[in-house]
Amino acid sequence: MRLTSGTKVAAVVATTALLATACSGGGTGGDDAADGPVELTFWTWTPGIEKVVDLWNAENPDIQVTVNKQDGGDPAVTKLLTAIEAGSGAPDLMQAEYQKLPQLVSAGALADISGEVSGDLAGHFPDGVWNAVTLGSDAVYAVPQDSGPMQFYYREDVFAELGLEVPTTWEEYAEVARAVHVSDPTKYLGTFSANDAGWFTGLTQQAGASWYGIEGESWTVAIDSPEVRQVAEYWGGLVEEGAIDNKPMYTPEWNAALNDGSQVGWLSAIWAPGVLAGNAADTAGKWRMAPMPQWDASAPATGNWGGSATAVTSQSEHAAQAAEFVSWLNTDPVAVQALVDESGIYPADIPASTAALADPPEFFANQPDFYELASQTAQTANPFTYGPNINVAYSAYNDEFAKATEARTQDAFVEAVEAVQAATVADLKNSGFSVNE
Amino acid sequence: MTTETTLRGALGGTPTPRRDSPRRSARARSVTSRRAGAPWAFLAPAIVLFVAFLAAPILYALYLSFRTEKVSGLGLGPGSRVEMWNGLTNYVNALADPEFLGSVGRVGLYGLVVVPVMLGSALLFALLLDSRRARARNFSRVAIFLPYAVPAVISSLLWGFLYLPGVSPFYWIFEQLGWDVPSLFSSRLVMFAVANIAVWGGVGFNMVVIYTALKAVPSELYEAAELDGASQVGIAWRIKIPIVLPSIIMTFVFSMIATLQVFAEPMTLRPLSNTISTTWTPLMKVYRDAFTRGDLYSASATSVIIALATFLLSFGFLRLVQSRAFGQEENR
Amino acid sequence: MSVRSATRPSVPATAILILGALYCLLPVAWVVLASTKSAGELFSTLTFLPSTHLFDNIAELVAYRDGLFWRWMANTALYAGVGAALSAVVSAMAGYALAKYRFAGKNAVFNVLLAGVLVPGVVLAIPQYLLLAQVELTNTYWAVLLPSIISPYGIYLARIYAAAAVPDEVVEAARTDGAGELRTFVQVAVPMMLPGLVTVFLFQFVAIWNNFMLPYIMLGDDKLFPLTVGLSGLLNQGASQPAMYTLVVTGALLSVIPLIALFLLLQRFWQVDLAAGAVKA
DSSP states (O other): OOHHHHHHHHHHHHHHHHHHHHHHHHHOOHHHTTTOOOEEEEEEOOHHHHHHHHHHHHOOTTEEEEEEEEOOOOHHHHHHHHHHTTTTTOOEEEEEGGGGGGHOOOOOOOOTTTTSSSSGGGGSSSSHHHHHHHHHHSSOOOOEEEEEEEEEEEEEHHHHHOOOTOOOBBBHHHHHHHHHHHOOOOOOOOOOOOOOOHHHHHHHHHTTTTSEEEEEEEEEEESSSHHHHHHHHHHHHHHHHHSSSOOOOOSSSHHHHHHTTSSOEEEETTHHHHHHHHOOGGGGTTEEEEEEBBBTTOOHHHHHHHHEEEEBBOSSSSSSHHHHHHHHHHHOOOHHHIIIIOOOOOSHHHHHHHHHHHOOOOTTTOOTHHHHHHHHHHHTTTOOOOOHHHHHHHHHHHHHHHHHHHHHHHHHHHHHHHHHHHHHHHHHHTTTTOEOO | OOOHHHHHHHTOOOOOOOOOOOOHHHHHHEEEETTTHHHHHHHHHHHHHIIIIIIIIHHHHHHHHHHEEEOOTTTOOOTOOOEEEOHHHHHHHHHHHHHHHHHHHHHHHHHHHHHHHHHHHHHHHHHHHHHHOOOSSSHHHHHHGGGGGGGHHHHHHHHHHHHOOTHHHHHHHHHTOOOOOOOOTTTHHHHHHHEEEHHHHHHHHHHHHHHHHTTSOTHHHHHHHHHOOOOOHEEEEIIIIHHHHHHHHHHHHHHHHHHOOHHHHHHHHHHGEEEEEEEESHHHHIIIIIIOOHHHHHHHHHHHHHHHHHHHHHHHHHHHHHHHTHHHHTTT | OOOHHHSOOHHHHHHHHHHHHHHHHHHHHHHHHHTTOHHHTTTTSSSTSSOOHHHHHHHHHHHTEEEEEEEHHHHHIIIIIIHHHHHHHHHHHHHHHHHHHHOHHHHHHHHHHHHHHSHHHHHHHHHHHHHHHTEEEEHHHHHHHHHOOHHHHHHHHHHHHHHHHOHHHHHHHHOOOOOOOHHHHIIIIIIHHHHHHHHHHHHHHHHHOOHHHHHHHHHHOOOGHHHHHHHHHHOOOOOOOOOOOHHHHHHHHHHHHHHHHHHHHHHGGGOOOOOOOOOOO
């Protein structure tokens, strides 16, 4: 069922893409050579990526890429969608987080580049990641750049001082959280952040949830599922008893807490070293990374937080050249090595990443097997499907869980799950999407 | 001459007819007819820009507010989105939306805090600047006006630092003193946290407006009262405030409009707390609908409602002030 | 007693003014102190103790993406400076026409122009974008500059200044001498309105400087960003990037300095008369 609908979609997309190429004055290589080099604009927020792009520009005088730095994730998508709505103003190339892809495809913002990229591209990436850029169809809407498997980061020195063991299950995590807070009421093992929907999504992904699904020609929404409730009840309980903090992450206060050691742990993703180095440089060497605490220790799992792909937009008049660049950027060994060195990302490309990730990040020099461990955890990421209105679900998450964390009760957390589900389904229906309930 | 007319109007007396001689009026009329095109030529750039960058976008928003976009099926293929007429549905939905109504109520309360506090302090500071009895007047005037130069996005960030107990020097002091001061981001206090930023940013501007009006008051008017032994407070209350009332009314109208449009401050503070929702003020709801949800149509309808409400609320005041402020030319 | 008592310094009056001044200077003082701290210190040492890293922070800010910060500064100066100057010209012409001519439709024009005040920038940004996209002007300097020139407040103020500062007699004398309408305006009215026009300029300068939404939505290329959009971007790079609070705090300080200088330089023009227009010299 799923394949058939996907195939249809892909066929339509491909046809339109062909038409678009044909209509845009035959933007083929020959013409472009006559017009001078092809100029491509690239919206991205990856730090240091200009240097990677410089490598490409030096090698490819005919296809010159200009980086336009964007604010992370959401603002870039907002601008892209506005430009699509307006019919002009979109870049040729666009960095997009995986969860945004269904929304962007639904808005007609991305070009299907399945005809432009080589057939063995899929083999470069883990299945789950590749699935995210094809939406389970034959189309290719983007090429994966990085992924964000989640791990547990903790202050080794504080753990040692308090004689604590690294938690391997969520039950142990709760006990450690209590022990940390009892030892010093200003200290917490972590915080429940109502501001970071992607973080919560990753936690539910680990528990086996998938917020959306496709059944035939309809979407299903499973935010109010046993798995999500389980996660919400767990965190609601910890917040209610006061064992963990209830303030948002990424605030100046949270930065201060990382610096002075009152946040003793952080459930984060593979890019955490960069954030920790930027926010709490003085704590270098005091942190360690471990796999996530588990619901079922016999079947280790993790979720993803963050990670993005590079897409070609539907307004690009040089889809072929753009696709060529995107493939190079995310799979060429030189490019991937540069992405790791200059941007500090965790590449999604499997063949190139092994060599690129030989050394641990500087901030975790005390953990030589950092990337080895990370790659083990990355392989345990559960499958997950995002839907076309994840933006609505995420903004409902912000509002509903803000109320719940402020109320500090377990019941409020469960109610928040129900409210996010309701808001998401109502919006899908209101927009006219076909929804199976 | 001008000052005199204005003062009479401001003091509430009957507007004095200008002492225009019939001769001059007749000549003025002939000049007017001869140069009928001139005012339009002077207005042309303003009108062209107004039409292009205010009127057209407003009309476009109005058009969008009656439309909607419907998706079909999975919504993943091109052409699965169709724009269509939606009648008044967007308006009905907005007016029935508890989040929108909540944000309106919140802004109403917020205005009750911000406007009196801001204008009250602005008036107080202006009177003190105008009284010759306060020292450090130049310094204070510049200092109080300074926040006007700080963009709301930046000022909110700075205040955010000062509010967060974990990084605020104030909370450090409170802690040393052994006081248990609740976080300004707690649900009870968050409105005051936002209001404080608005007051901080706006008091100086309004002070300058009122101070300018006070400086226009001829000192003879109250020197007599001083000689009669009237106190400074009495003079301020009975002479100065009535004279600058038109300016106060104008600052009131503009402050009210700014209050209804409050956006940048809560928007910047939102990620720092759990107590500011994405629809905390009406404009934040517009932003969320348009930018986060990509629903331009609902956002447009909500914007039209906000603009109309602003218009109705300020209309009476504007009429009042216009008749005072421009009384002097209307008689010509 | 009487007149002399009015000039005797009063302690409570001075105290209230100083208190108000301190309240307004507090966050400014904080930003000065905070910008002297390293990233670690900003979050770990008491805020009201200065540190020694101001120049390191400035150097880091300047080094950020090959000096992009200066580009943002220059862009801001361009948007706010040129935009406000053009706005003052357009407002002066419109205000003069509304104050010094009688013609049919005058009040209607004025009321419609003034109604522009009622529509907030957030609401306008998207329709403005969609319309400018039709003429392919988005993501250019024009996209921010052109919509910033029209200012209902500016026209309102200019009308008041023209009414107050330009006596009819002078205008008519110029006309009697045979001066054309334009020459009368440029050579007679504008010099008289000048202090008021400086206020309009400053007013619009601050308004453009403050307008976050318009450049935020119009510009995709960060080389065109004004400071506010650029700095806010340093804080919002997504979850996988640290928020660059140190750079933003230092940037906030550096960006406010020129504006403060401008204010001090032009402070004698800061006479915003919203109602009467009568300003004592």
